[in-house]
Amino acid sequence: MVDMFVKDARECIEVETLYGAGFNPLDKIDHETLRRYLGHGVRKVKVVVLPLPFLIYLKQLIELRELYGEKYGIDVEFYTINLKEERLVPMSEVIDQLRENLVRKELKTCDFDQEHPKVLHGQVS
Numbered sequence: 001m002v003d004m005f006v007k008d009a010r011e012c013i014e015v016e017t018l019y020g021a022g023f024n025p026l027d028k029i030d031h032e033t034l035r036r037y038l039g040h041g042v043r044k045v046k047v048v049v050l051p052l053p054f055l056i057y058l059k060q061l062i063e064l065r066e067l068y069g070e071k072y073g074i075d076v077e078f079y080t081i082n083l084k085e086e087r088l089v090p091m092s093e094v095i096d097q098l099r100e101n102l103v104r105k106e107l108k109t110c111d112f113d114q115e116h117p118k119v120l121h122g123q124v125s
Helices: 025-037 051-056 058-072 091-115
Strands: 004-006 011-016 044-049 075-082 087-090
Touching (some): 011 025, 025 044, 025 058, 044 051, 051 075, 058 075, 058 091, 087 091
Parallel strands (some): 011 044
Antiparallel strands (some): 004 011, 075 087
16 A cells, blocks of 8 residues: 555655564565556655664665666655654765765874874884
8 A cells, every 4th residue: 555645746655664574674665665666657656764774774775766767767765754853854865964974984083093193003002
């Protein structure tokens, strides 16, 4: 059953908790959520995934998005929830935030390298 269908846009919106989805929860998104739209004229599927599973399976969600876009011509967009701001966050924004935080962390590590080279090279007694 579709969680929400926007008839004029031929767009579906699904909310997946992935609770009780078995050994590989992404099989549920692939086989039960997305594949049911093949051959039905659906152009876009928006899938909302809770934050923790979203981050755990981010790489696989990206792969599913690309597969359905390239192979089946369905635009799949994944979102997660920002509970503090009470809004949906698109995958692209999550990826940008992760990149930004990783760059910031790398810069801090580089600063540490410059300030404490003996610690990093085992020269501290």
